[in-house]
Amino acid sequence: xxxxxxxxxxxxxxxxxxxxxxxxxxxxxxxxxxxxxxxxxxxxxxxxxxxxxxxxxxxxxxxxxxxxxxxxxxxxxxxxxxxxxxxxxxxxxxxxxxxxxxxxxxxxxxxxx
Amino acid sequence: xxxxxxxxxxxxxxxxxxxxxxxxxxxxxxxxxxxxxxxxxxxxxxxxxxxxxxxxxxxxxxxxxxxxxxxxxxxxxxxxxxxxxxxxxxxxxxxxxxxxxxxxxxxxxxxx
Numbered sequence: 001x002x003x004x005x006x007x008x009x010x011x012x013x014x015x016x017x018x019x020x021x022x023x024x025x026x027x028x029x030x031x032x033x034x035x036x037x038x039x040x041x042x043x044x045x046x047x048x049x050x051x052x053x054x055x056x057x058x059x060x061x062x063x064x065x066x067x068x069x070x071x072x073x074x075x076x077x078x079x080x081x082x083x084x085x086x087x088x089x090x091x092x093x094x095x096x097x098x099x100x101x102x103x104x105x106x107x108x109x110x111x112x113x
Numbered sequence: 114x115x116x117x118x119x120x121x122x123x124x125x126x127x128x129x130x131x132x133x134x135x136x137x138x139x140x141x142x143x144x145x146x147x148x149x150x151x152x153x154x155x156x157x158x159x160x161x162x163x164x165x166x167x168x169x170x171x172x173x174x175x176x177x178x179x180x181x182x183x184x185x186x187x188x189x190x191x192x193x194x195x196x197x198x199x200x201x202x203x204x205x206x207x208x209x210x211x212x213x214x215x216x217x218x219x220x221x222x223x224x225x
Contacts, residue, residue: 004156040121042201042217043157058212090156101147102213104156 003027004105006091012111013081021076021108023091031094032074033102034058034066036087043090049074050096081112116140119202119216128225132189136202136216139183143204143214146178148187151199151218160200161187192223 004025013019023032034046035058045058047066055066063085067075078085088109092102119136126132134148145164149157161176163169163185169176175188185204189196202216 040217042119043215045212048212092156101159101162104158106156107154 004091004093004103006089006105006108008108009106010109012113014113015082017081019078019081019110021078021089021091021110023074023076023105025072025091025093025103025105027093027095027103028071029093029095029103030071031096032068033092033094034064034074034076035090035092036060036085037090037107038087046076078110078112081110083112086110086112114139116214117202117204117216120219121217123220123222125222125224126192128192128194128223130192130223132187132192132196132221132223134187134189134200134202134219134221136185136204137183138185138204138214140206141180141183142206145205146176146185147203147213148174148176149201149203149215151201153198157201194223194225197221197223 007022030051033048035043037043044060046064047058048056049068052068065077088107090107091105094102117138148161150160151157163176163178166178166180173190177186199218199220201218203213205213
């Protein structure tokens, strides 16, 4: 079984809809991240969490919110989806030991019409 | 100016060629340098990790960091079609609050 799982893997939604992307991990890591990937722009950090009680904004948090329900679960919500949020979304985890090695999930392809 | 610059490619080489992938960066505070490989429709996976300057070798892969020039490289020897993927460089300052800064990725195609 995969260490970092994301659901759904693909999603089509309409402008204005609220959607949630979910991430679960079995690695036992404290740190979890949400990124979006766009052609030509690379991976950009949306939100990150260093433990269950910690939530931090990344470089592009506007229009997104997150919830860290447990050590193993980190959800990303789009409160009112817009077309420019069409992207590939990745969840990642890490276990800080003086370096930052992140482990990524398989991604969610989101299309906002 | 972006903190990390990476040529997006695509880069097409014949099987067996030596591949050189590069990134430049602007912030001299970066201490840890990584290369991730991302196959189509998959998440990135860590390929190589280097601390500070110098070279690191792992099989057919060599990561090189030149902090004086703010330049990092990944060399792939005897490239194989299975090496076809997007390669992303990433770097971080280090410390408890460290976050990764990624390059945009270079798409590599190794032709059989």
